[in-house]
Amino acid sequence: MADQTHEKESLGATEDAAGADTAPRETGRPATRAEEIAAALEDEIVQGELEPGRRLDEQILGRRFEVSRTPVREALRLLAASGLVTIEPRIGAVVARPTVSEVFDLFELVGEMEAVAARLACERMTDHDRERIMQTHDACREAGRSGDADAYIARNDAFHAAIHTASENRALRDQIELLNKRLAPYRRFITFRPERKQAAEQEHETLAAALLDGDAEAAARAMKEHVRMLADDAFVLARSLRL
Amino acid sequence: MADQTHEKESLGATEDAAGADTAPRETGRPATRAEEIAAALEDEIVQGELEPGRRLDEQILGRRFEVSRTPVREALRLLAASGLVTIEPRIGAVVARPTVSEVFDLFELVGEMEAVAARLACERMTDHDRERIMQTHDACREAGRSGDADAYIARNDAFHAAIHTASENRALRDQIELLNKRLAPYRRFITFRPERKQAAEQEHETLAAALLDGDAEAAARAMKEHVRMLADDAFVLARSLRL
DNA sequence: CCGTGATTTTGTGTATACATGCTGCGTGCG
DNA sequence: CGCACGCAGCATGTATACACAAAATCACGG
Numbered sequence: 001m002a003d004q005t006h007e008k009e010s011l012g013a014t015e016d017a018a019g020a021d022t023a024p025r026e027t028g029r030p031a032t033r034a035e036e037i038a039a040a041l042e043d044e045i046v047q048g049e050l051e052p053g054r055r056l057d058e059q060i061l062g063r064r065f066e067v068s069r070t071p072v073r074e075a076l077r078l079l080a081a082s083g084l085v086t087i088e089p090r091i092g093a094v095v096a097r098p099t100v101s102e103v104f105d106l107f108e109l110v111g112e113m114e115a116v117a118a119r120l121a122c123e124r125m126t127d128h129d130r131e132r133i134m135q136t137h138d139a140c141r142e143a144g145r146s147g148d149a150d151a152y153i154a155r156n157d158a159f160h161a162a163i164h165t166a167s168e169n170r171a172l173r174d175q176i177e178l179l180n181k182r183l184a185p186y187r188r189f190i191t192f193r194p195e196r197k198q199a200a201e202q203e204h205e206t207l208a209a210a211l212l213d214g215d216a217e218a219a220a221r222a223m224k225e226h227v228r229m230l231a232d233d234a235f236v237l238a239r240s241l242r243l
Numbered sequence: 244m245a246d247q248t249h250e251k252e253s254l255g256a257t258e259d260a261a262g263a264d265t266a267p268r269e270t271g272r273p274a275t276r277a278e279e280i281a282a283a284l285e286d287e288i289v290q291g292e293l294e295p296g297r298r299l300d301e302q303i304l305g306r307r308f309e310v311s312r313t314p315v316r317e318a319l320r321l322l323a324a325s326g327l328v329t330i331e332p333r334i335g336a337v338v339a340r341p342t343v344s345e346v347f348d349l350f351e352l353v354g355e356m357e358a359v360a361a362r363l364a365c366e367r368m369t370d371h372d373r374e375r376i377m378q379t380h381d382a383c384r385e386a387g388r389s390g391d392a393d394a395y396i397a398r399n400d401a402f403h404a405a406i407h408t409a410s411e412n413r414a415l416r417d418q419i420e421l422l423n424k425r426l427a428p429y430r431r432f433i434t435f436r437p438e439r440k441q442a443a444e445q446e447h448e449t450l451a452a453a454l455l456d457g458d459a460e461a462a463a464r465a466m467k468e469h470v471r472m473l474a475d476d477a478f479v480l481a482r483s484l485r486l
Numbered sequence: 487c488c489g490t491g492a493t494t495t496t497g498t499g500t501a502t503a504c505a506t507g508c509t510g511c512g513t514g515c516g
Numbered sequence: 517c518g519c520a521c522g523c524a525g526c527a528t529g530t531a532t533a534c535a536c537a538a539a540a541t542c543a544c545g546g
Contacts, residue, residue, distance in 0.1 A: 300497075301497075301498075302496095302497070302498095312497095312498090316498090316499095332498085332499080333497090333498060333499080334497095334498080335497070335498065
């Protein structure tokens, strides 16, 4: 039972190295069962396999992961703390289903924070950061042409992650990436749409130009606009889909 | 029958954040034991009774709160998720003791976010918000003269809370207040110092003036500067105290 | 005297059992 | 026919027991 080579089915398994470090926990220490379960559930929520509002029954999950309720409970607590699930006493856990207004607030917040990150990145980035930003931007553009939606999402995340890293503020970076996880279920619908992808492309160009040009304010503005457009599209699409 | 009102608190309503009652009244049970314990521990950490680095033994805490280890564990998980304690597998929980660099990042982040809140508040505040900001500002000034440090801290928090509320973004507000909790152990040393209080007073004046004047950029700048000064003083003091 | 390794001890991680409050449905009354 | 009350089933909250890893202690040898 000591052998912890978890051969779980896992999911896509095509873990992109660039976006792999989206986990704020980099303890490097051996993971506990609860953390493994939390990570697995988080993936499923972010990937949209578990839709918002879905009930998360402790016993069922326990059977599914072949553990008792205890680690499952702790995993759910972890996810609840990061805002991905909601737990109400004596009721149970469900995948978080924020109100429209809450999603709006989250988009606005992440926009502001990404803008801060862009500004700081502009002021602080090393040559290596600059290179990585250019590189991920190019990769993003390339994926945009190829039309592979999954690849595009991964590259897009990598581009943004490069900016977060360049901001040289770990707390900021962690917060942004947590917020993006919470918003992932709502972004998914958007990023797949070709016209959005094209617009994002354009916005990325502006953003990258400002970054490489060292114009912090322009970069911040471009980033905020970028997120705002995304949010707008998300709401328009949500409305048209009666979500 | 539970007569607990699950009413969500109205945003601009009579919300005495000034009170910040440290005494968790146990009228009935609006929460589970784990949450009660988490709240109690959070208070003790924020108040500085539990210093950073202090070990949090599950069994000892269980005896202290007269519960088994289970709710204690969940409480610790809750606090860990909010960043107030650190849990390492097979090691246990300790009150979070971030590195200097991490504290620096946190101060910078909270400064940026408070600045965002100030800007948004400037653009969105209702008459009621405006009144509340003025009112809490006056109270703050008054407490500054009286010399009651605890009262001043409470009023100061209320002033900032009024701005957060006026920003009309709940997610932003929650994040800022969480960050402030995490920084509380390090702010404590500063806020008590008279010269810092006086400087803060001045900065508050500038900030309030910009807010009431509707100058969003000036308000954001003033807020960022306000937090930056606080952080600077905190680091200077920490160095002089060899912390 | 001190370093090194085995042993004990302690505390966390997980499992299981019990208690309590919610949910849903059926029955009886208005 | 509709609604309220009550009961049974069940999921969560809490307690307790066991397994195992890490720290502390001690014994032994250099």
